[in-house]
Amino acid sequence: MANKKGKRQFGSIRRRASGRFQARYVGPDGIQRSAPHTFATEAQARKWLTLMESEIIKQTWEAPEKTEITLSVYGTRWIAERKLAPRTRENYQDLFRLYINPHLGHLTLDGVRPSTIRTWRQKLLAAGTPEPQAVKAYVLLRAIFNTAIKPDKILRENPCQIDGYDRYETPERVPATLDQVLELAERMPSRYRALVLVAAFSSLRWGELAALRRRDVDLADGTLRVQRKLAALRTGPVFGPPKSKAGNRVVTIPTIAVEPLREHMAEFVGAELDAIIFTGDKGAYLRSGNFLRTVKWAKLRADLGLPANFTFHDLRHTGNGMASASGANLRELMRRMGHSSTRAALIYLHGSPERDREIAEEMDRKAREAEERKRRKDATEDDDEPEAS
Structure with a gap:
């Protein structure tokens, strides 16, 4: 008109x-x-x-869709359209399917209030959902609602604004000692002995270890080039880039891991440059579940006196702690671990009574040196004083 x-x-x-x-x-x-x-x-x-x-x-x-679109429809579409790594997409799908959709999926976007979120979390925990999973589900839900606010402009406020719901207290992990790592490797089937040692002394993640090829290993220099990772998805294994830009790196490993790796490659790895370094018993790609069952991980863990929650990933904690104790600074540790943020890197740095004693002894040594320097200075000044007439 x-x-x-x-x-x-x-x-x-x-x-x-x-x-x-x-x-x-x-x-x-x-x-x-x-x-x-x-x-x-x-x-x-x-x-x-x-x-x-x-x-x-x-x-x-406010967009009229807020009273029309259900969280089930919007959340499913959000996960499908988001740019995510394949493994992350699967994790989000599982969180949404198991913890969010059954309880909140039928509600429209404007039907979810802070009180709804509090009741939802209470039900999850009461039903036995581990708190870490409840936290992850909450963080995912908050991200979905953030998109509904901006850029989609469907909602004006995010109902997921409750203090404390996005974190949980985790006990300090006690890493395996060097003796325990060596004993663990010794008890492994021969195919996996080098895997344990390289994991502990390289700081590589499971997916990075599983993706290593012959072309990525330089035994002469004792280095591993990390260029990709392997994700074991429900649909099958998928190779992709490292977890972050910082994950693309070259890591030097000590001789104690190089020699077992050399023996492993001679016995279990094909001659072609793209031959995978670490594989399962039948030469297939490594899958963590199969590996843990094959080596009887739970029994090994108990026999060595390791905590019940000790995982293969915790070998990374041991290696990072050893690198830190050797004098590596935070920037060097971040590069070795493939971390781009100090916050992520600090998670892997642990103290120990032994290291605390070493620190105290070093402080004592420096203090005694200073004390000795002062004593010598005082003695020199006394010698220089003129005699009384």
């Missing part, structure tokens, strides 16, 4: 074949929307558009 002279109209109105009038406008999010129903007169349509324009000007406008 034509605009009134000198005034720009908001939205548009058109007459349908039925004789009724349809009103349309472009919202703040750039999406064109139509009124939920048609109007008997043009004046009624214009009045509805005026109301929409007023809400936009007052910044009280």
